[in-house]
Amino acid sequence: MRTKNRWVNVLFLFPAVFAFLMVxxxxxxxxxxxxxxxxxxxxxxxxxxxxxxxxxxxxxPEFLYSFLAxxxxxxxxxxxxxxxxxxxxxxxxxRVRGRNVYxxxxxVPNLIGGIVLGYIWQFIFNNVLPAMGRxxxxxxxxxxxxxxxxxxxxxxxxxxxxxxxxxxxxxxVAGIQxxxxxxxxxxxxxxxxxxxxxxxILMPMMASAFTICLFLTLVNSFKQFDxxxxxxxxxxxxxxMMKAINSSEFLALNIYNxxxxxxxxxxxxxxxxxxxxxxxxxSLIQVWVNKRKEVEM
Amino acid sequence: xxxGVFSLxxxxxxxxxxxxxxxxxxxxxxxxxxxxxxxxxDGALKEYATAYEAQTGKKVTIDTVGGGADYGGTLKAAxxxxxxxxxxxxxxxxxxxxxxxxxxxxxxxxWASDTDVAYQVDGKVVGFPVAIEGYGLAYNADxxxxxxxxxxxxxxxxxIKDAFAKLDSQKAELGIDAVVSLAASVTNGMTWVTxxxxxxxxxxxxxxxxxxxxxxxVLAGQLDAARFQAYAEYVKLLFDYSDQAVLLTGxxxxxxxxxxxxxxxxxxxxxxxxPNLAAENVSFNIGYAPHAFLPEDxxxxxxxxxxxxxxxxxxxxxDEAKAFLTAMATTEEGHKYIVEGAGMVxxxxxxxxxxxxPLSKAVMEHAASGDIYSWQQYKLPDGFGMNTLGPIYELLxxxxxxxxxxxxxxxxxxxxxxxx
Numbered sequence: 001m002r003t004k005n006r007w008v009n010v011l012f013l014f015p016a017v018f019a020f021l022m023v024x025x026x027x028x029x030x031x032x033x034x035x036x037x038x039x040x041x042x043x044x045x046x047x048x049x050x051x052x053x054x055x056x057x058x059x060x061p062e063f064l065y066s067f068l069a070x071x072x073x074x075x076x077x078x079x080x081x082x083x084x085x086x087x088x089x090x091x092x093x094x095r096v097r098g099r100n101v102y103x104x105x106x107x108v109p110n111l112i113g114g115i116v117l118g119y120i121w122q123f124i125f126n127n128v129l130p131a132m133g134r135x136x137x138x139x140x141x142x143x144x145x146x147x148x149x150x151x152x153x154x155x156x157x158x159x160x161x162x163x164x165x166x167x168x169x170x171x172x173v174a175g176i177q178x179x180x181x182x183x184x185x186x187x188x189x190x191x192x193x194x195x196x197x198x199x200x201i202l203m204p205m206m207a208s209a210f211t212i213c214l215f216l217t218l219v220n221s222f223k224q225f226d227x228x229x230x231x232x233x234x235x236x237x238x239x240x241m242m243k244a245i246n247s248s249e250f251l252a253l254n255i256y257n258x259x260x261x262x263x264x265x266x267x268x269x270x271x272x273x274x275x276x277x278x279x280x281x282x283s284l285i286q287v288w289v290n291k292r293k294e295v296e297m
Numbered sequence: 298x299x300x301g302v303f304s305l306x307x308x309x310x311x312x313x314x315x316x317x318x319x320x321x322x323x324x325x326x327x328x329x330x331x332x333x334x335x336x337x338x339d340g341a342l343k344e345y346a347t348a349y350e351a352q353t354g355k356k357v358t359i360d361t362v363g364g365g366a367d368y369g370g371t372l373k374a375a376x377x378x379x380x381x382x383x384x385x386x387x388x389x390x391x392x393x394x395x396x397x398x399x400x401x402x403x404x405x406x407x408w409a410s411d412t413d414v415a416y417q418v419d420g421k422v423v424g425f426p427v428a429i430e431g432y433g434l435a436y437n438a439d440x441x442x443x444x445x446x447x448x449x450x451x452x453x454x455x456x457i458k459d460a461f462a463k464l465d466s467q468k469a470e471l472g473i474d475a476v477v478s479l480a481a482s483v484t485n486g487m488t489w490v491t492x493x494x495x496x497x498x499x500x501x502x503x504x505x506x507x508x509x510x511x512x513x514x515v516l517a518g519q520l521d522a523a524r525f526q527a528y529a530e531y532v533k534l535l536f537d538y539s540d541q542a543v544l545l546t547g548x549x550x551x552x553x554x555x556x557x558x559x560x561x562x563x564x565x566x567x568x569x570x571x572p573n574l575a576a577e578n579v580s581f582n583i584g585y586a587p588h589a590f591l592p593e594d595x596x597x598x599x600x601x602x603x604x605x606x607x608x609x610x611x612x613x614x615x616d617e618a619k620a621f622l623t624a625m626a627t628t629e630e631g632h633k634y635i636v637e638g639a640g641m642v643x644x645x646x647x648x649x650x651x652x653x654x655p656l657s658k659a660v661m662e663h664a665a666s667g668d669i670y671s672w673q674q675y676k677l678p679d680g681f682g683m684n685t686l687g688p689i690y691e692l693l694x695x696x697x698x699x700x701x702x703x704x705x706x707x708x709x710x711x712x713x714x715x716x717x
Contacts, residue, residue: 235483237688244689260370262680
């Protein structure tokens with residue numbers, strides 16, 4: 001009977017394990033192998049080159065800048081998305097009139113595809129805001145935010161916040177609603193004012209929601225691609241280490257351009273492996289730090 | 298009893314595995330597939346393919362990738378997924394080098410002797426010229442006449458400088474926003490205009506057609522200092538007199554729009570903009586001035602096939618694909634499609650039809666009189682013109698660097714070519 005059960009288990013597991021092997025595990029190791037070759041994406045004669053691609057990418061100014069820009073974007077974006085999302089979550093769980101309408105409305109931008117959204121916001125930044133600036137006589141609006149190399153990261157972050165804050169808000173809302181009302185009422189009875197209740201009761205009680213939201217925004221920011229492509233395409237240009245490079249070409253886009261636009265697939269793959277390692281390390285640290293702050297009921 | 302159950306399951310597993318293997322090889326499309334990178338002719342090409350099928354019974358599927366999408370990346374993905382098209386497009390030597398294992402020798406095709414611009418490697422014809430395209434400094438003849446400038450006089454850098462200054466001083470009278478309509482931003486993907494087409498002015502301007510001396514030097518990592526200085530000053534002149542909004546944040550449509558609505562006098566684009574200009578109901582007369590960046594006189598514009606169709610040598614339909622291209626180049630219907638349907642300038646001598654677009658007409662006239670320079674920008678490494686040179690042009694356009702800084706960045710970038 002036991003052997004029979006094992007066969008049934010294997011049979012039921014087979015589709016999932018097979019798919020996991022073929023779609024995740026095998027490509028992952030093939031990818032690591034390809035990162036140590038000279039493959040251009042077409043030529044069948046692949047030559048093994050060892051770690052040469054890795055030493056090349058560490059010396060490339062455009063990759064280093066891309067790394068810095070992505071890190072800066074992640075820092076700004078994680079802070080902005082979570083601050084806005086948490087604020088909205090507090091708003092839509094308060095007794096404000098029409099909170100269900102708000103809840104739906106804030107979530108809607110998340111349903112628009114990133115490519116479409118990027119082009120719409122490009123139009124807003126490049127045409128609508130400068131036109132408003134001209135007619136109202138406001139100087140700071142007249143130059144496009146995404147045409148300036150030192151502000152473009154903030155521009156992308158604003159758009160990403162607009163898109164993503166509603167989704168993160170939903171997780172915070174669930175976290176807030178899971179807190180027993182009796183706790184907050186007891187604190188109120190004891191004379192704790194709203195800020196105290198917020199910081200001492202509400203936020204510690206929903207620490208697991210923070211863990212999830214920080215993780216999601218961190219990974220999402222690091223892997224930013226669609227809005228990056230359609231909103232800025234990596235531009236505008238700037239100078240870094242005496243070379244002209246694109247100021248908002250984040251890692252995912254840089255990897256794509258290396259692999260496909262410049263036909264250096266193996267080098268792009270080496271960047272992707274490095275990207276993977278960094279992402280795993282950063283997110284593990286984040287989850288570990290956040291987990292220590294969670295409280296058990 | 299138990300044993301019987303086991304073998305049934307084993308059989309089931311084997312069947313499942315077989316089904317997986319079989320379905321992956323059974324997805325072969327019928328007929329031939331042509332992968333195109335020109336969105337603007339997609340409709341005409343599909344119409345022609347339908348007519349071809351009605352006449353010959355051979356199905357041709359047109360698969361257009363474009364509108365800013367990455368053609369090379371899509372083609373690589375098609376190769377990996379086993380759906381490599383039967384006819385695809387290469388844009389020059391880098392494309393040929395990348396795909397040479399998949400390219401068929403077409404020397405024996407009847408159209409091969411009917412054109413001067415087929416893609417040739419070692420004396421063998423491998424590429425079918427899609428069309429002939431040309432670009433220069435397109436001008437609005439009506440505005441030039443109003444300003445009292447004879448377009449025929451715009452043949453050297455001094456004449457162009459004077460004309461720009463004169464037009465700039467008459468902005469209000471002429472009702473223009475700026476002298477030139479040119480877009481250079483990375484964000485809007487316009488670096489093909491600067492990093493490829495404009496850079497080709499340096500590569501082939503003032504040289505005999507097909508001369509490769511300057512591009513060979515560039516591919517060896519070097520610039521000719523004196524020639525580049527004159528070129529850089531010309532680029533700066535174009536940028537200084539450009540509509541700044543279009544230059545720094547404009548896309549293709551806004552560049553076309555500024556010229557089509559008479560808000561600029563000059564337009565840095567080629568004859569592929571004819572349909573866009575027609576869509577904006579342009580009624581003024583249009584012609585081409587040369588990109589004359591030296592004091593010597595010239596009248597030539599930059600003319601070449603932009604791309605070539607090649608036949609997939611590892612495909613299953615080589616003969617059908619060859620027959621389709623032959624029909625396009627040798628039949629009346631094919632000629633009608635190239636010129637009237639797609640509005641292109643034909644690359645074959647047998648074609649009798651004349652294009653109607655003003656810029657296409659101008660390209661044909663220049664080609665007929667031999668006032669042409671070649672295109673060598675596609676000899677640059679993949680992505681180099683758009684991704685590496687493009688940002689340098691943008692820095693000059695937005696004033697981050699001056700001509701000296703531009704030259705320094707350019708020299709460094711070119712020096713890396715041999716290591717790529």
